[in-house]
Amino acid sequence: MPAFHEAIVIGGGPAGLTAGLYLMRAGIDTLLLEKAITGGAAINTYHIENYPGFPEGISGKELMDRFSAHAKSFGLKIEEFANVEKVSLKNDIFTIKSEKNTYEAKGIIVATGTQPVKLGIPGEDRFIGRGVSFCATCDGMFFRNLDVAVIGGGDAAIEEGLSLTNIVKKVYIIHRRDKLRAQKILQERAFKNPKIEFLFNKRPIEFAGKDQIEYVVLEDVRDSSKIKLIVDGVFVYAGSTPDTSFLGELIDKDEKGFIITDENLATKTKGLFAAGDVRKKRLRQVSTAVGDGALAAYELERYLLELKK
Numbered sequence: 001m002p003a004f005h006e007a008i009v010i011g012g013g014p015a016g017l018t019a020g021l022y023l024m025r026a027g028i029d030t031l032l033l034e035k036a037i038t039g040g041a042a043i044n045t046y047h048i049e050n051y052p053g054f055p056e057g058i059s060g061k062e063l064m065d066r067f068s069a070h071a072k073s074f075g076l077k078i079e080e081f082a083n084v085e086k087v088s089l090k091n092d093i094f095t096i097k098s099e100k101n102t103y104e105a106k107g108i109i110v111a112t113g114t115q116p117v118k119l120g121i122p123g124e125d126r127f128i129g130r131g132v133s134f135c136a137t138c139d140g141m142f143f144r145n146l147d148v149a150v151i152g153g154g155d156a157a158i159e160e161g162l163s164l165t166n167i168v169k170k171v172y173i174i175h176r177r178d179k180l181r182a183q184k185i186l187q188e189r190a191f192k193n194p195k196i197e198f199l200f201n202k203r204p205i206e207f208a209g210k211d212q213i214e215y216v217v218l219e220d221v222r223d224s225s226k227i228k229l230i231v232d233g234v235f236v237y238a239g240s241t242p243d244t245s246f247l248g249e250l251i252d253k254d255e256k257g258f259i260i261t262d263e264n265l266a267t268k269t270k271g272l273f274a275a276g277d278v279r280k281k282r283l284r285q286v287s288t289a290v291g292d293g294a295l296a297a298y299e300l301e302r303y304l305l306e307l308k309k
């Protein structure tokens with residue numbers, strides 16, 4: 001028999017953990033399923049300084065450990081390494097299948113966030129773990145006193161590029177445009193940092209080397225001229241994408257795959273809500289994920305009350 005819970009939250013990042021906390025405080029029997037370890041994308045962030053209440057900043061891992069401990073203190077059950085592969089609905093009951101188990105619930109909150117986008121260029125897959133990384137906080141230490149490149153011009157690229165300067169000898173920030181997209185405060189810090197050199201109007205077209213990455217081939221987007229940039233490591237921050245395929249026809253998505261909700265985070269299927277980075281919205285941050293988690297939990301609570309009537 002599938003294990004039954006009133007509510008199931010899928011994804012253990014800031015949105016899912018907040019939803020779990022609110023649901024438990026509302027007296028709703030809730031299980032949170034997380035495909036890896038609890039904490040989400042924020043766990044891999046070196047330093048978060050825009051989450052209110054922490055003016056000195058806090059490491060992403062510590063913040064997420066606090067979220068998790070807080071939710072558990074209200075009795076939230078969390079199952080880690082439970083990758084949800086399919087969700088279906090029959091007679092107002094959702095069936096949720098992970099690799100190992102099947103569960104049933106009256107309501108669901110999807111808070112599965114996003115994953116980093118790969119560049120899709122020659123050498124990328126071959127050198128993942130051999131110089132190519134998507135997480136400076138996880139892998140930066142392997143490049144102590146070495147030269148690295150960061151690909152991207154948004155907040156994540158600049159934040160993580162700055163954090164890498166505490167460890168490595170030099171950081172090249174490679175951006176395909178002539179201006180960064182990152183917040184002004186981050187740009188100012190990066191422009192002042194003597195360890196950072198910017199290579200604008202350039203895009204990587206190949207990662208090359210023998211056993212480890214040795215250089216990146218960069219193409220100038222204006223005249224297609226090419227240079228070889230010799231580096232020991234590359235950190236890719238080229239955007240992020242959601243995986244919502246496990247929801248099939250239960251949701252509407254935008255052209256990039258983000259879940260479309262109404263202003264109360266309801267999807268097109270009654271009882272199925274979406275929260276955090278996985279949904280179509282403008283600002284993807286810990287603070288907005290937290291707000292979404294709280295609202296989705298409140299709306300799910302109302303839905304369950306209606307079902308009882």
Ligand SMILES: Cc1cc2nc3c(=O)[nH]c(=O)nc-3n(C[C@H](O)[C@H](O)[C@H](O)COP(=O)(O)OP(=O)(O)OC[C@H]3O[C@@H](n4cnc5c(N)ncnc54)[C@H](O)[C@@H]3O)c2cc1C
Pocket residue numbers: 010011012013014015016033034035036037038039040041042043044045047048049050051082083084085111112113114155156157159160243246275276277278284285286287289
């Ligand atoms: C490098 C970097 C730096 C950042 N810096 C900041 C910052 O300084 N300040 C800030 O506010 N924000 C920052 N962010 C953004 C912030 O981390 C995200 O906005 C936030 O984590 C989104 O929370 P979420 O819960 O929606 O999704 P996520 O944190 O992505 O969590 C989703 C969770 O769902 C799980 N999951 C996915 N699919 C499944 C499945 N099928 N089954 C079960 N579980 C699944 C994932 O494993 C993950 O744990 C940064 C992000 C990155 C990448």
